[in-house]
Amino acid sequence: MIDALAYVVIALAGVATIWGLVTAVANKPPGKAQLLFAAGVEGVTVVQSIIAAAKLAAGFRPVELATTIGYLIGIVILIPIAWFWANAERNRFSGIVLAVAALGVLAMTLRLLVLWAPAG
Amino acid sequence: MTRVPIEPMGSTVRKTNSGAGRVLVAVYGIFALAATARAGVQLLTKFEQAPLAYLLSALAGVIYIVATITLARGTRASRRLALIAIIIELVGVVSVGTLSVLNPEAFPRATVWSSYGIGYGFVPLVLPILGLAWLWRTRPVNPQ
Numbered sequence: 001m002i003d004a005l006a007y008v009v010i011a012l013a014g015v016a017t018i019w020g021l022v023t024a025v026a027n028k029p030p031g032k033a034q035l036l037f038a039a040g041v042e043g044v045t046v047v048q049s050i051i052a053a054a055k056l057a058a059g060f061r062p063v064e065l066a067t068t069i070g071y072l073i074g075i076v077i078l079i080p081i082a083w084f085w086a087n088a089e090r091n092r093f094s095g096i097v098l099a100v101a102a103l104g105v106l107a108m109t110l111r112l113l114v115l116w117a118p119a120g
Numbered sequence: 121m122t123r124v125p126i127e128p129m130g131s132t133v134r135k136t137n138s139g140a141g142r143v144l145v146a147v148y149g150i151f152a153l154a155a156t157a158r159a160g161v162q163l164l165t166k167f168e169q170a171p172l173a174y175l176l177s178a179l180a181g182v183i184y185i186v187a188t189i190t191l192a193r194g195t196r197a198s199r200r201l202a203l204i205a206i207i208i209e210l211v212g213v214v215s216v217g218t219l220s221v222l223n224p225e226a227f228p229r230a231t232v233w234s235s236y237g238i239g240y241g242f243v244p245l246v247l248p249i250l251g252l253a254w255l256w257r258t259r260p261v262n263p264q
Contacts, residue, residue: 067161
């Protein structure tokens with residue numbers, strides 16, 4: 001994991017959350033730009049998890065290894081599932097579904113920042 | 121998920137997996153993932169430290185999985201299962217929440233339901249109430 005990249009993920013996920021809520025309030029399904037943005041958030045999140053996996057493979061050991069691995073897997077699966085679920089029935093609630101997933105990624109990345117400390 | 125249930129004549133079923141229900145399913149899905157993963161880690165790596173708390177974590181995970189799937193299916197049979205799961209969930213979060221506040225020694229390690237789900241922004245306490253409200257909103261109506 002790279003801290004700076006975590007902050008990027010948090011910022012992007014925050015924007016995706018707000019964007020999802022905005023289209024819901026406007027009573028519109030998510031637009032193309034919004035869906036591409038969500039894909040972009042997912043891309044950065046995947047890069048983050050791959051870097052973290054490489055560091056773990058290279059011997060880095062956080063205090064709670066199993067929990068950390070769980071979070072690294074969790075952050076990359078939320079947006080793809082939400083993407084599918086949001087597009088299967090497109091209306092204002094699709095945006096909230098994307099917002100919920102992005103908020104999940106945001107919260108889990110915040111938690112990862114704490115978890116990513118070397119075991120003493 | 122798109123299977124159309126066979127309904128008795130003259131009744132309509134408002135689906136639990138449509139409209140706002142899709143958001144409910146999404147939130148339940150995240151909690152299914154979070155609670156199950158958490159319980160899995162706890163049971164595999166440190167079961168002996170707090171068996172009761174960790175088994176409750178696992179129960180919470182199973183309940184969330186059942187609620188997610190049954191609400192997402194939205195058939196008449198799955199509504200019944202969803203109702204049972206969500207009632208257990210409500211009883212679980214209220215009783216574990218109360219016990220963990222009154223008697224913290226009984227729950228030395230956190231579960232999703234500890235202190236009414238404080239670690240998850242109290243969403244675990246609100247979620248079953250929303251779930252029951254949604255089942256009520258979408259209840260089958262038999263016209264006279």
